[in-house]
Amino acid sequence: MKLDTAKILQKRKKQILELWMKNQLVDFSLREDLMSNDELTVQSEELVNVLLQTLDNGNLEDVQSASFEPLYEVLESISLSRAKQGYSPRETGTFVFSLKDALLTTLQQEIKNDPLQLLEESMKVSKLIDSLGIVTFETFIKGREEVILRQTDEIAEISTPVIRVWDGIVAMPIIGTLDSSRTQVVMENLLQEIVLTSSSIAILDISGVPAVDSLVAQHLIKTVSATRLMGAECIISGIRPEIAQTVVHLGIDLSGIVTKATLASALKYAFSLMQLEVRKSIVK
Amino acid sequence: MDKIPILKIGHFLMVAIQVDLYDRLALNLEADLVQAVSKTSAKGVLIDISAVSIVDSFMGRILGNIAGMSKVLDADTVIVGMQPAVAITLVELGLPLKGVQTALNVEKGMELLQKKIKIVDEEAFDDDSTLQ
Amino acid sequence: MMIVLSSDTVRIVKELDMVVFRNRLKEFAVKIGMGLVNQTKLITAASELSRNMLRYAGGGVVLIEIINGQRQNGLRVTFTDTGPGIPDIKEAMKDGFSTGKSLGLGLPGAKRLVSDFEIKSTVGKGTTITITKWKNG
Known part of the structure; x- marks a missing residue:
């Protein structure tokens, strides 16, 4: 029997989001000063939505697949805005990686009877989230670099008064x-x-x-x-x-x-x- | 053939370069100016380059030549109105136009030339007085 | 990684072509929003190189390209001629070296004015010089 991980996850979307939110809110380092919980929920929901939409069994094994483009785009914009808002890399990293827990917990509940299958699917999901993590950091650093470039320009401008x-x-x-x-x-x-x-x-x-x-x-x-x-x-x-x-x-x-x-x-x-x-x- | 007009104002000659210079035109200007200095026995030459956006090593050399040749004919040359971007580029190029006098604008250039003439006149006067 | 966004070629066989070429280059520089000082530096360098090409090789072809790289746009200008070539490039790149009657600032001066300068020459075959100027560089 072939399991359709994508379908399983899509079916349990609500639970995944709840779990993920719980994971995030438990974290003591949560920055309520930078973003309200409501905003965080909206951001998380957006990401889960686009993740599950783009996910189908064909592309789960290929994280480079072009069908993930929309997902990466959403993630990039989230990461970029977080970099500019002043989030630390750890906070932004935690945001993405805590999603992994939510996904794996859901999978565990769904595939109870087949440890081998569970392991296999978990590996795939894990790989996907890792790839998302890399994209997050790349964009995060890019966002920071933009800030630095802007500041460099500003310094050059203000530091030469006549x-x-x-x-x-x-x-x-x-x-x-x-x-x-x-x-x-x-x-x-x-x-x-x-x-x-x-x-x-x-x-x-x-x-x-x-x-x-x-x-x-x-x-x-x-x-x-x-x-x-x-x-x-x-x-x-x-x-x-x-x-x-x-x-x-x-x-x-x-x-x-x-x-x-x-x-x-x-x-x-x-x-x-x-x-x-x-x-x-x-x-x- | 294009020509850049040379104006005579009192003891001075004035040239305002308003077009993009190409090499032939610049060489013609050099020849014409030296001719004019000799013919009018002008005491000073004022070249306004405020409308010139590019001065490369060839143009720089022509400007230096004009100054040098006029000097031999007893006339001072002042280049006026060089644009900031042109000045920065010339320095980077390694061409600081040594031996060429410069002024910010036509007015200041004229002042500079007039001062020179005065000094020369006074010296001549001094010489006369010592002779007597 | 460099991407060519747009390009144009200009033939230089007589003195007046240099004026046309300089104006064309200026248009390109304005198009990418290059500042006035960098524009002036680039066009001055290009003026030196096009004169060299005309004087020593009897003319040639210039390729102007808008490129993207290093997080900004820039202009790359390639001068290609089929003239006598330069026997000793190292010597030719020295300040004050000249085989013609000039100040010998052409090549080294042009190099100082641009972000990147590349020269390839084969005696008897010709010379190719590529200069690059970044919008803010």
């Missing part, structure tokens, strides 16, 4: 490491602002740059060269003593660049270039 310090003088504080992609953003913003304000002097303050190696120095030199090509002068300020030391030790040539220790002295130099003077007013 400040108009005086009519004709713009300044840009750089915070964090300067790599080549960041340098391009820095250059773009700085040059654009120079054009916009038609400033003839730009000050690049590197107080917030943790270390200057030959690569970072190269990026700074490039930025200065590009500024000069536009017809403006570029001053590098915020050179800490440690940075001065490493620059000399590494034999980096900064002789073509105007460098100042502080933003204040850079501004003073800029004033002198523009033939401006700051004077204390005399109180009569």
Whole structure:
């Protein structure tokens, strides 16, 4: 006699869902703060529905079967939304793997008399859920990566503000490491602002740059060269003593660049270039 | 044959490049400009490249040539209005246009040239006074 | 894994073809939403390579492709000529090396402007150069 596992499971859908919900709710780590029990029920029901719909005896043995596409799609969207909501991998994993218990318990009740058959069918169901687990993690990580990518973009955007310090003088504080992609953003913003304000002097303050190696120095030199090509002068300020030391030790040539220790002295130099003077007013 | 017009404004020559340059056109410009500098004995050349979206090594070389040749004829060259993207690309390409003066826009370029002439005039004046 | 989404070929046999080619490339770059700086870098590199092709091999064919890979779109441009070929690629990739009367920035400069640069050349048969520029790279 050939057993139709798919049919058995479909018949007992209600019980499976109940069992699964029970398994999930028993878990102490359940995050009611992230999702209400009602929402969880809806999500679980959706997954069980699509699982049992796509399941038939033919494809149970082949987890790669194309007929599982809708199931994987639903699972991916659940996993993705969980990743963005801030669920831990363990919580999302538990969500899927607790379904296995529900399915196997149901099978156990249905196929009582034939241990061999039970084992065989259990193996198949188990394999399917494992495959679902893998898909879950793949999408979960993808969701996280998307979050990271978005944050990287945001950091690149917010970390390069250009400040108009005086009519004709713009300044840009750089915070964090300067790599080549960041340098391009820095250059773009700085040059654009120079054009916009038609400033003839730009000050690049590197107080917030943790270390200057030959690569970072190269990026700074490039930025200065590009500024000069536009017809403006570029001053590098915020050179800490440690940075001065490493620059000399590494034999980096900064002789073509105007460098100042502080933003204040850079501004003073800029004033002198523009033939401006700051004077204390005399109180009569 | 396309030509880029050269305008004479006082002691200066001005060129505004408004079209996509191809090599022949750029070479013609180089020849025409040097001719014009010599004929008008201009003191300065102003080249506006604000409408130019691509400057590759060939164009860069032409700009350098113009500056060098004008210098020999006693005229200063200022390139004005380079777009940020072009400046970044030139630096990455390894072509910082050494020896070419730049300014943000036509106005500032003119200022720069005028200042140069003034300095030269003053020097000439100083020379005269020491002679007497 | 890389997928070609769309492509076009441009023949370059005279100087004015370079202008046509640069405009075509610009259209493609705008189509995939490439930023202005990356656009300028790519077109400048392509301009160098197409000039080389015209000058040293009397012209050739350029293939422009929109590709997808590394989680983003990009442009791949392949320059193929049947010219004399480059005897010493390593030497030709050095800054300041030139057999013609130029600054010798063409090949190494172009390489610095793009995300990926590949060159194959057989003396007497011709040269194929492929450059790739990612939308954000």
